[in-house]
Amino acid sequence: MESQRSPLFLALLLPVTLYSCLLQCRGLPSANTEDIRKLYIVYMGEKQHEDPELVTALHHDTLASVLGSKDAALDSIVYSYKHGFSGFAAMITVLQAKQVSGLPGVRSVTQSRRIKPTTTRSWDFLGLSIKNPPSKLLHKAKMGDGIIIGVIDTGVWPESKSFRDDGLGPIPSRWKGTCQTGQLFNASHCNRKLIGARWYDKAVPRSVLKGEYRSARAASNQHGTHTASTAAGSIVKGRTSFFGLGAGVARGGAPRARVAVYKVLWGDYGGDTATLVAAIDDAVGDGVDVMSLSLAGGPATPNTAADSWASLHAVKRGISVVYGAGNDGPRPGTLTNALPWVITVAASTIDRSFPTVITLGDNSTIVGQAVYYRTKKGDDSFKELYYNASSCDEDTLNATEVRGKIALCNMGDDPDKQFVIAAVNVFRAGGAGLIFARYTTNILTPLPDLPYVVVDLESRFKILDYAQRTSREPLVKVSPTRSVPSDSFTPRVAAFSSRGPSAALPAVLKPDIAAPGVQILAAVKDSYEFMSGTSMATPHMSGVVALLKCLHPTWSPAAIKSAIVTTASTIDQYGIPIVAEGVPRKIADPFDYGSGNINPDRAVDPGLVYDINPRDYEEFKCFWDESEACKATQQPMYHLNLPSIAIPNLKSSVTIFRTVTNVGAAKSIYKAIVESPPGINIEVMPKILQFDDRTKVQRFKINFTTMHKMQGVYTFGSLTWVDGIHTVRIPIAIRVVIEELFADVQ
Numbered sequence: 001m002e003s004q005r006s007p008l009f010l011a012l013l014l015p016v017t018l019y020s021c022l023l024q025c026r027g028l029p030s031a032n033t034e035d036i037r038k039l040y041i042v043y044m045g046e047k048q049h050e051d052p053e054l055v056t057a058l059h060h061d062t063l064a065s066v067l068g069s070k071d072a073a074l075d076s077i078v079y080s081y082k083h084g085f086s087g088f089a090a091m092i093t094v095l096q097a098k099q100v101s102g103l104p105g106v107r108s109v110t111q112s113r114r115i116k117p118t119t120t121r122s123w124d125f126l127g128l129s130i131k132n133p134p135s136k137l138l139h140k141a142k143m144g145d146g147i148i149i150g151v152i153d154t155g156v157w158p159e160s161k162s163f164r165d166d167g168l169g170p171i172p173s174r175w176k177g178t179c180q181t182g183q184l185f186n187a188s189h190c191n192r193k194l195i196g197a198r199w200y201d202k203a204v205p206r207s208v209l210k211g212e213y214r215s216a217r218a219a220s221n222q223h224g225t226h227t228a229s230t231a232a233g234s235i236v237k238g239r240t241s242f243f244g245l246g247a248g249v250a251r252g253g254a255p256r257a258r259v260a261v262y263k264v265l266w267g268d269y270g271g272d273t274a275t276l277v278a279a280i281d282d283a284v285g286d287g288v289d290v291m292s293l294s295l296a297g298g299p300a301t302p303n304t305a306a307d308s309w310a311s312l313h314a315v316k317r318g319i320s321v322v323y324g325a326g327n328d329g330p331r332p333g334t335l336t337n338a339l340p341w342v343i344t345v346a347a348s349t350i351d352r353s354f355p356t357v358i359t360l361g362d363n364s365t366i367v368g369q370a371v372y373y374r375t376k377k378g379d380d381s382f383k384e385l386y387y388n389a390s391s392c393d394e395d396t397l398n399a400t401e402v403r404g405k406i407a408l409c410n411m412g413d414d415p416d417k418q419f420v421i422a423a424v425n426v427f428r429a430g431g432a433g434l435i436f437a438r439y440t441t442n443i444l445t446p447l448p449d450l451p452y453v454v455v456d457l458e459s460r461f462k463i464l465d466y467a468q469r470t471s472r473e474p475l476v477k478v479s480p481t482r483s484v485p486s487d488s489f490t491p492r493v494a495a496f497s498s499r500g501p502s503a504a505l506p507a508v509l510k511p512d513i514a515a516p517g518v519q520i521l522a523a524v525k526d527s528y529e530f531m532s533g534t535s536m537a538t539p540h541m542s543g544v545v546a547l548l549k550c551l552h553p554t555w556s557p558a559a560i561k562s563a564i565v566t567t568a569s570t571i572d573q574y575g576i577p578i579v580a581e582g583v584p585r586k587i588a589d590p591f592d593y594g595s596g597n598i599n600p601d602r603a604v605d606p607g608l609v610y611d612i613n614p615r616d617y618e619e620f621k622c623f624w625d626e627s628e629a630c631k632a633t634q635q636p637m638y639h640l641n642l643p644s645i646a647i648p649n650l651k652s653s654v655t656i657f658r659t660v661t662n663v664g665a666a667k668s669i670y671k672a673i674v675e676s677p678p679g680i681n682i683e684v685m686p687k688i689l690q691f692d693d694r695t696k697v698q699r700f701k702i703n704f705t706t707m708h709k710m711q712g713v714y715t716f717g718s719l720t721w722v723d724g725i726h727t728v729r730i731p732i733a734i735r736v737v738i739e740e741l742f743a744d745v746q
């Protein structure tokens with residue numbers, strides 16, 4: 001049943017799913033579009049009955065009124081959403097979809113869309129060490145015991161040591177989920193760690209299911225095993241490593257939290273939003289506390305993306321929802337999953353370095369970065385260097401000449417894409433290895449079948465200089481990578497991490513925060529492998545959310561998010577500002593990492609929180625209500641009580657309000673410290689907030705006035721409340737727009 005795909009191909013897909021999509025997303029033949037039945041998602045708001053059967057009956061009646069009979073309705077319904085909210089997904093034509101949208105009780109009808117998936121040392125790096133000195137959060141929070149994390153992904157490999165339940169107490173009694181059986185997955189594959197499993201194959205093309213397990217077991221794509229073990233993997237004793245690299249104790253962020261997996265993504269295909277919504281609905285009904293979603297959809301606005309209302313219903317029930325920001329950085333405005341009620345996570349690097357030594361035929365050495373382990377004897381001996389192809393694409397690489405040699409390839413216009421192309425071409429031509437030259441090196445994909453190393457452009461010139469000077473055949477040797485955890489290595493925002501501003505909701509500052517997402521070692525089948533992506537940053541955040549929920553069970557998802565956001569770090573351990581990888585490399589700003597890099601130990605005790613009643617989200621934006629009445633009362637979203645401020649269109653001045661709730665010592669006095677964006681005057685009133693036994697909540701006013709007439713440029717600042725113990729910092733992004741008719745596309 002295992003997919004026969006080569007490991008090289010699989011490894012290449014994980015962090016750069018975009019390219020697999022470029023290769024595989026063919027346009028559908030256009031036929032008689034009127035008659036074609038497609039999968040539509042019908043949203044009907046809050047469910048009207050507690051009894052799921054009554055809710056389902058309503059769905060059947062609703063659809064029958066358009067299709068003409070109950071049988072036809074039953075035949076076309078694919079999912080009924082009945083636990084967290086009311087709605088259904090059905091195969092209907094575009095005309096029928098229009099008719100359904102006019103029915104009473106129907107709030108929106110949208111077409112289902114494709115979605116795609118977007119550690120050992122990483123936790124120590126966050127200060128959550130199990131060894132000395134003990135982490136405050138990890139131990140205070142009993143390692144997340146009793147909290148249930150729902151991981152919506154590609155399924156799971158249940159035999160992994162990361163899902164052992166040794167020493168765990170009984171399954172929390174409020175758990176209402178199930179261990180759905182299927183191919184090579186029976187009830188005994190669930191335990192007190194992996195407490196639930198469901199799988200959804202109804203809307204997946206039959207061709208995709210070939211080679212997949214028809215169960216919650218992950219097959220060709222182990223992404224879900226990796227993310228679930230990152231969020232809540234048990235502590236695995238002994239040395240866990242990937243061929244000797246990154247050795248250490250493996251564990252997830254909340255090692256005593258429980259995991260429920262929902263398999264909605266299949267192989268390289270991914271899944272669709274109708275299925276994602278079904279999984280969110282089930283997870284709400286099952287009783288998860290945190291939902292971890294390492295996936296992203298195609299272009300859909302928050303108004304039309306079905307998972308946006310599904311996730312809002314989850315948040316209304318106190319469930320925290322965590323999404324990845326996407327892997328389309330460093331280009332600005334590429335961020336996805338920008339909903340104000342979810343936590344949107346960017347990816348940062350961790351303190352691990354993978355130096356790989358290259359020795360040239362004249363015995364000089366150059367150091368690059370790689371994840372390369374010796375596959376065969378002799379791989380690390382001198383080989384002939386092939387350096388005639390610039391980027392090693394089809395036009396420049398001579399397949400005959402590269403056979404048995406190590407190829408030197410250059411990055412071209414798009415380093416990420418070119419790396420994949422070069423690796424595939426050199427591998428297929430029987431090359432002995434790859435030296436890839438590029439400007440930034442933080443995407444290191446393991447290539448089990450091909451020794452490789454990434455070097456900077458200076459090193460490329462040294463190698464070329466040697467090759468052109470030598471009178472003999474140029475030789476080169478790549479030594480296996482060593483792993484050097486180094487205190488001098490500081491966090492950076494990964495180049496691939498999608499950047500703000502949110503094109504869909506510019507008045508919501510996104511991403512919220514950054515967490516480790518580069519070279520994360522976590523479970524893949526019975527072993528451990530490195531993966532990179534905001535997909536890996538997401539479960540890191542979910543693990544921290546689980547720990548905070550354990551400590552503060554009454555806090556709302558907004559309060560937990562606020563605690564995490566307001567305590568993030570913008571500087572490294574030496575007090576130097578965190579850098580964002582990209583072209584050019586620069587000091588990170590809120591569009592790279594939101595409020596900064598996650599700092600779990602400080603999030604335990606944030607002092608003040610910016611809380612939000614979930615009802616407010618809809619008041620500030622007519623998400624699923626296109627009526628003029630709604631639009632007339634609508635206010636800009638920067639008035640939402642978020643722990644960040646983004647004003648995308650400041651004309652002369654704007655005043656907003658924020659409310660903070662004291663969760664620290666009852667008697668405390670906070671003072672405002674403002675760091676104004678250049679050219680913007682910020683006034684906070686009052687500048688001092690006093691709290692006591694009776695005053696827990698304080699409202700304050702912030703007035704923004706532009707001092708310049710510069711058009712269309714974002715500038716950044718922050719507002720911090722300090723009481724001598726806590727620093728409650730929120731980021732600010734402001735764009736001045738003087739002329740109405742303006743586009744930032746010069």
Ligand SMILES: *[C@@H]1O[C@H](CO)[C@@H](O)[C@H](O)[C@H]1NC(C)=O
Pocket residue numbers: 184186187188189
């Ligand atoms: C479940 O599967 C395991 C391993 O595949 C097998 O050993 C066990 O007998 C099965 N249990 C049941 C109840 O079928």
Ligand SMILES: *[C@@H]1O[C@H](CO)[C@@H](O)[C@H](O)[C@H]1NC(C)=O
Pocket residue numbers: 361362363
């Ligand atoms: C490189 O070093 C090896 C081992 O030390 C030595 O045998 C060889 O002659 C050296 N080659 C050159 C070109 O210096």
Ligand SMILES: *[C@@H]1O[C@H](CO)[C@@H](O)[C@H](O)[C@H]1NC(C)=O
Pocket residue numbers: 398399400401
């Ligand atoms: C590739 O290299 C071989 C051997 O050097 C040569 O015969 C052949 O013409 C080259 N092919 C191209 C397309 O240049």
Ligand SMILES: *[C@@H]1O[C@H](CO)[C@@H](O)[C@H](O)[C@H]1NC(C)=O
Pocket residue numbers: 653654655683703704705
């Ligand atoms: C903000 O402050 C400026 C300068 O003090 C003032 O002119 C403006 O009216 C204020 N704006 C609002 C909306 O209160």
